[in-house]
Amino acid sequence: xxxxxxxxxxxxxxxxxxxxxxxxxxxxxxxxxxxxxxxxxxxxxxxxxxxxxxxxxxxxxxxxxxxxxxxxxxxxxxxxxxxxxxxxxxxxxxxxxxxxxxxxxxxxxxxxxxxxxxxxxxxxxxxxxxxxxxxxxxxxxxxxxxxxxxxxxxxxxxxxxxxxxxxxxxxxxxxxxxxxxxxxxxxxxxxxxxxxxxxxxxxxxxxxxxxxxxxxxxxxxxxxxxxxxxxxxxxxxxxxxxxxxx
Numbered sequence: 001x002x003x004x005x006x007x008x009x010x011x012x013x014x015x016x017x018x019x020x021x022x023x024x025x026x027x028x029x030x031x032x033x034x035x036x037x038x039x040x041x042x043x044x045x046x047x048x049x050x051x052x053x054x055x056x057x058x059x060x061x062x063x064x065x066x067x068x069x070x071x072x073x074x075x076x077x078x079x080x081x082x083x084x085x086x087x088x089x090x091x092x093x094x095x096x097x098x099x100x101x102x103x104x105x106x107x108x109x110x111x112x113x114x115x116x117x118x119x120x121x122x123x124x125x126x127x128x129x130x131x132x133x134x135x136x137x138x139x140x141x142x143x144x145x146x147x148x149x150x151x152x153x154x155x156x157x158x159x160x161x162x163x164x165x166x167x168x169x170x171x172x173x174x175x176x177x178x179x180x181x182x183x184x185x186x187x188x189x190x191x192x193x194x195x196x197x198x199x200x201x202x203x204x205x206x207x208x209x210x211x212x213x214x215x216x217x218x219x220x221x222x223x224x225x226x227x228x229x230x231x232x233x234x235x236x237x238x239x240x241x242x243x244x245x246x
Contacts, residue, residue: 038062
């Protein structure tokens with residue numbers, strides 16, 4: 001699956017599909033039941049780089065933020081407005097990602113940041129090579145370097161009349177890999193550049209970002225590789241560089 005994109009981009013790691021399910025297999029990696037801490041990004045890297053299925057669940061969602069952004073938890077709690085902004089002196093260190101608590105309130109009420117309940121008990125991250133005919137992926141994402149990201153941005157606009165087929169919204173790593181592409185699936189189906197969350201960058205190589213897209217749009221992009229710029233000289237020169245660096 002996505003063989004043409006993988007070959008054209010010289011992508012050696014796995015595209016990962018996001019699937020909602022009520023059951024997971026024994027080989028699926030996840031957090032322990034009841035776990036209330038743990039970032040999902042290191043877990044997801046195992047799906048990308050080790051081709052292993054991983055999952056976040058209603059009863060094993062790790063950190064509260066991950067549970068909220070994936071839709072397993074309905075509310076973040078009153079302290080979140082301070083956690084994302086200025087903190088509470090002597091009680092809570094803020095991340096200073098928003099200037100004031102009021103701006104956090106506005107963000108949570110913003111239409112482009114709506115809460116979507118999880119439709120099943122598990123959010124399964126399944127490497128594309130493991131997909132079965134009966135699977136019903138909602139979205140797919142790629143972890144890419146700047147050259148590969150550039151190609152995906154161009155490809156996402158290749159069959160559109162304008163140049164707005166991709167967005168880079170502010171949000172957590174969970175948002176960029178799951179929530180935002182879910183929202184795009186309900187509307188414009190734009191690609192989402194993500195993993196710009198400062199708090200998760202420590203888990204990633206410096207040159208890696210994500211590109212997420214509704215699954216059916218990803219299939220359209222796959223079908224558009226043939227005949228596109230990805231087969232012409234300008235890109236082939238870049239691909240040679242990618243091939244050299246491995």
